[in-house]
Amino acid sequence: MAERRMISKSLLMDNRFLGLSNDTKTLYIYLLSFADDDGIVKRSMMIDSVLRVDDHNYTALEENGLIIPDKNDQIKVITDWNNLQSIRKDIYRQTTYLEVRSQLFMRTDYSYTKNPDDKNVFSSADDWIKNGRPKDITDFNPLIQQHLNDRNGIRNGDRNEVRNLSIDQYSTDQRSIDQDSTAQRRTDQLSSDQDSKAQQTTNIKYINRSSNGGMGEILLPANGSTSTKYNNATTESGVNSGEDNGVNQDAENNFKMDPERTQEIASLFDSLNQAFDVNLSVDDERLRMLFNNLLNQYKIGYIENGLIELSESAGSQNKGNVKSLVVNHLSETVKSLLTN
Structure with missing residues (x-):
């Protein structure tokens, strides 16, 4: 996890943020600071104790759309993470909470949502990240249509029709894909080594x-x-x-x-x-x-x-x-x- 995170003026001037109590604002900034490179963070008893915050403060962030809760109520997702942070491909490290990320979808403003039927959703978060996390897409319509087709395929039980998003549509480089493959191989090897040690x-x-x-x-x-x-x-x-x-x-x-x-x-x-x-x-x-x-x-x-x-x-x-x-x-x- 990176040692530094960015706090933008757009966040500080956002009405959703300005309407929060001071302790909830501080909590949100702490969550930003401790989130991993995919914007996922685990609730820390230490942070809660130091800031003297409780469930009420987390609920306020959820109600204002600033974080997304997980079924494991200790895990939180920063909704606007990809707008608030820019992480270079060569230093990006994917989250360890892959099951949580697999439930997320990308909206055309690059924010996360858990609703795959949101009219502004153009991709799953996993596919978008796999394809290089591009934020320079000029035409979302083909991607939205592809996502709808995939969703219809799933609803109809025809999973063979579900296809991955086209890499050409994202204009990403092959290097990022190779890095993901290499990282996965290393993860598999580490798992094997750990089983041997056990x-x-x-x-x-x-x-x-x-x-x-x-x-x-x-x-x-x-x-x-x-x-x-x-x-x-x-x-x-x-x-x-x-x-x-x-x-x-x-x-x-x-x-x-x-x-x-x-x-x-x-x-x-x-x-x-x-x-x-x-x-x-x-x-x-x-x-x-x-x-x-x-x-x-x-x-x-x-x-x-x-x-x-x-x-x-x-x-x-x-x-x-x-x-x-x-x-x-x-x-x-x-x-x-x-x-x-």
């Missing part, structure tokens, strides 16, 4: 050791002398370290998740890195298994609150200490927050 973890055992609550870990081969995947040795407080970490053997051996769960885990890594000001990789299998197990028990917002609580109580930590802190204490922190 399989390899079945040959590793972890033992936590520390006199201050388990802030370190040792890796042992699977044929070591310990009797279980996670050693039954306790910390000085006498608590079983494997269960404290919120990670079980089933989660490790069967670590295959659906796309929605993968997105939730990626979001938790974002929250973790923001809370502790680090950049731990989403490829970290130990943390991924921890988050996956916790998501089976708690809503994602509770886990994010637990990360914030840990960061506030721990203060500044290096990457290694942050990982150990989260692995050893996040589960108990979430539990304690729910009982308060």
